[in-house]
Every structure is written in structure tokens, then in C-alpha cells.
Amino acid sequence: MLDLNDIAMFVQVVRCGSFAEAARQLGMPPNTVSRRIQQLETQLGTRLMQRSTRKLTLTSAGLGFHERCVGAVDGLLEAGQALMTGSHEPSGRVRVAAPADFFDFFQMQWVTEFLTAHPRVRLDFVLSDAKADLIAEQIDVAFRGGPLRDSGYVGRQILDPRSVGMVASPAYLAARGSPRTLQDLVNHDCVISAHAGGHATWRLVGPNGEEEVQVSGRFSGNTAQALRKAAVAGLGIALLPPVMAKLEVEAGALVPVLPQYQPNGYGLNVLYPSRRQLPLAVSAFIELVIQKMNAADSSPEHQ
Structure with a gap:
């Protein structure tokens, strides 16, 4: 039987991008983390990640396994945190990748309102017109313009392209x-x-x-x-x-x-690494963007 602790450790390694950082956050030696991940790979009968001196890269099997596990692991952690705090309040860091000009049309006042409403959430923006690697760059949610192509991530259109052009x-x-x-x-x-x-x-x-x-x-x-x-x-x-x-x-x-x-294809899309349960802070921020962007667009399709 798979050890759920090893699965949670795998998710943490992917999130941190290295065994050393994951070990630091988990409070254990890096070689222990590496050994436990190797044991998990042996049990699964497949390699989950390629290791190099510079970075970790998920294999196709690792990507699929991470997608299926990350939501469940985060859900368990949130359930425990909710019991400890006695609430279901969104908390933690949300790392957001967005186009370089994101704040030219997304008002900073909306961010202020969000952070005021959710005092236990921290937003970390990575603004660039280059497409972010959600796994390698530890991105929780990404906003991209243009056609929504198959990228291995979960995606949906949040703003229809039919508008002023x-x-x-x-x-x-x-x-x-x-x-x-x-x-x-x-x-x-x-x-x-x-x-x-x-x-x-x-x-x-x-x-x-x-x-x-x-x-x-x-x-x-x-x-x-x-x-x-x-x-x-x-x-x-x-x-x-x-x-x-x-x-x-x-x-x-x-x-x-x-x-x-x-x-044609100038809509705004949201991407996230897994289709399973999103952390409350991530889903709350996605809903904020959908609400504000659709309210800003007055075309009949968004009423």
C-alpha cells in the first residue's frame, strides 16, 4: 500500500522545486526526502521526476500523478488547518503568473479589497509575457491571453474575446x-x-x-x-x-x-496545475478576477 506521507512529500518537492528546499520546509535531511521519493517511484513502478544538478523536471507520469494527487493533499492539509483554526478561511500564499500589462486593466484597488477581505492570504505576482511553467516556477494560477491551447494544465476562458478590437x-x-x-x-x-x-x-x-x-x-x-x-x-x-x-x-x-x-482568440484564460480541489485562497482569487473582469466588460455575453 502506498504511504500517503510519501505522496504528500512528493507534492511538496514539486511545489518547492528541489529536494533541499522541501527538506528544509519539512524539517528533515534532504537525503531522507530523496530516498522516500525513490521508494515511492519503486512502488509505482515508474520514474516521477528527472533529477539534475540544476533543477527537477517531472516526467509525463510525474505530471499525471501530481495532477491527481495535489488537490487531495492540499484538501487534507486545508481540512486540518480548518479544524485547528475553527474556520474555512482562505490562507497562505497564492503565486500568480499574469501578462506584463495585467495591472493596466486589472485595478490595484481590487487587489486591496481582496487582501482586506482575506487577511491570511498573501499574493505573489510574476508578471511576464512569456508563458510560465506552472510546475517549475511553483505557480498556483496563471492568466493568459490568446487562444487556450492544450498545455497539460486545467484551463477555462474567463473573458470572451468578443468585444472592442x-x-x-x-x-x-x-x-x-x-x-x-x-x-x-x-x-x-x-x-x-x-x-x-x-x-x-x-x-x-x-x-x-x-x-x-x-x-x-x-x-x-x-x-x-x-x-x-x-x-x-x-x-x-x-x-x-x-x-x-x-x-x-x-x-x-x-x-x-x-x-x-x-x-479571434484574444480572450483571457485562467490556468492551474490540477483539476482537483483548489486551495481556498486560489479559488477565491480566481473568483475575484472573474467577477471584476466580467463586470468591466459590458457586452451582453457577460451580463
């Missing part, structure tokens, strides 16, 4: 005119994601279904924030994430362009 400043449209068709974009300056050739392909959904158009411009950038600022400065037409575009349109800094076309 293409925008430009009033000054740019006054000087260059408004495009009447999608193909008119070929004759306009467009603010695009960084590309060596100075051009990009925009895929949109319009009256005739999914369409695409080749656009070009003299300004490109690798973050949505850079593209937003360039569009506001009048450098061209931009295709922005829905929430960011909506906020700028409401402020009058940008104007919708060809509103019958909407971005």
Missing part, C-alpha cells in the same frame, strides 16, 4: 480617414506586434465568419501596453485585447475601427 486615435482617423472594409487596412498604418518584416496577419471574425488581412506599419512592439500607447499617440490602427481597448474607448482616447469585426 481594432481601435485608433481620433487624430489618426481625422488625418487618414476611417477604413470602410477589412481590406482597406492595407492602405493604413497599423500598430503591430514585433515582427522583423514590419507586417503581421490579423485574424478576425466578421459578418462572413473568420477572415484575415495582412497589415503593416512603422511601429511594432512586443507588449500590449506598447501597442496601446502607440495607438493613443496616433501612430496607427491597433488590435488590442478587449478589456484594454474598451477602457481606452470609454476614456475617449481611442475610437473603434470596423466594429463589425472582432478579434
Whole structure:
């Protein structure tokens, strides 16, 4: 029979990213932790992780085993903590991976409200446009824009991409005119994601279904924030994430362009390592983001 303590130890090693750190937190020698994990692998008849001098990497079997175990282990720990504290109050650290411009559309005041409501929770943000490795970087929950692809993690869309998409400043449209068709974009300056050739392909959904158009411009950038600022400065037409575009349109800094076309796959998604029971602090934070983001988007789909 498998020793549940060894399974909990395996989950802790994955969470810490090393035997040494897991041993420190568990209060035992690193060689003991390593030996217990080896015993677990022997009992299971498979290798769970690849060991190197630099880091631990889960095998495919290890990923699957971790996904099935982490929720149960965390649930047991939370149950014990709830009995000890006499409550079911969310607690602990929540490590969040999000796009670099996350706080351009997610108000810091919402974070303040959350931390005030949950005084035993600590939020640790890792902001980057690079996709985080949830296991290796010990991420509890990640927010990503764009299409939700199969990554081995549990994911769901929390913000529909159907909203404001293409925008430009009033000054740019006054000087260059408004495009009447999608193909008119070929004759306009467009603010695009960084590309060596100075051009990009925009895929949109319009009256005739999914369409695409080749656009070009003299300004490109690798973050949505850079593209937003360039569009506001009048450098061209931009295709922005829905929430960011909506906020700028409401402020009058940008104007919708060809509103019958909407971005394809620009929604916001949430990812987490396991489909099993989430720690209360993690699920509470996910619900906060869903509530605030959907409230910020006034399209009929999110009422």
C-alpha cells in the first residue's frame, strides 16, 4: 500500500522545486526526502521526476500523478488547518503568473479589497509575457491571453474575446480617414506586434465568419501596453485585447475601427496545475478576477 506521507512529500518537492528546499520546509535531511521519493517511484513502478544538478523536471507520469494527487493533499492539509483554526478561511500564499500589462486593466484597488477581505492570504505576482511553467516556477494560477491551447494544465476562458478590437486615435482617423472594409487596412498604418518584416496577419471574425488581412506599419512592439500607447499617440490602427481597448474607448482616447469585426482568440484564460480541489485562497482569487473582469466588460455575453 502506498504511504500517503510519501505522496504528500512528493507534492511538496514539486511545489518547492528541489529536494533541499522541501527538506528544509519539512524539517528533515534532504537525503531522507530523496530516498522516500525513490521508494515511492519503486512502488509505482515508474520514474516521477528527472533529477539534475540544476533543477527537477517531472516526467509525463510525474505530471499525471501530481495532477491527481495535489488537490487531495492540499484538501487534507486545508481540512486540518480548518479544524485547528475553527474556520474555512482562505490562507497562505497564492503565486500568480499574469501578462506584463495585467495591472493596466486589472485595478490595484481590487487587489486591496481582496487582501482586506482575506487577511491570511498573501499574493505573489510574476508578471511576464512569456508563458510560465506552472510546475517549475511553483505557480498556483496563471492568466493568459490568446487562444487556450492544450498545455497539460486545467484551463477555462474567463473573458470572451468578443468585444472592442481594432481601435485608433481620433487624430489618426481625422488625418487618414476611417477604413470602410477589412481590406482597406492595407492602405493604413497599423500598430503591430514585433515582427522583423514590419507586417503581421490579423485574424478576425466578421459578418462572413473568420477572415484575415495582412497589415503593416512603422511601429511594432512586443507588449500590449506598447501597442496601446502607440495607438493613443496616433501612430496607427491597433488590435488590442478587449478589456484594454474598451477602457481606452470609454476614456475617449481611442475610437473603434470596423466594429463589425472582432478579434479571434484574444480572450483571457485562467490556468492551474490540477483539476482537483483548489486551495481556498486560489479559488477565491480566481473568483475575484472573474467577477471584476466580467463586470468591466459590458457586452451582453457577460451580463
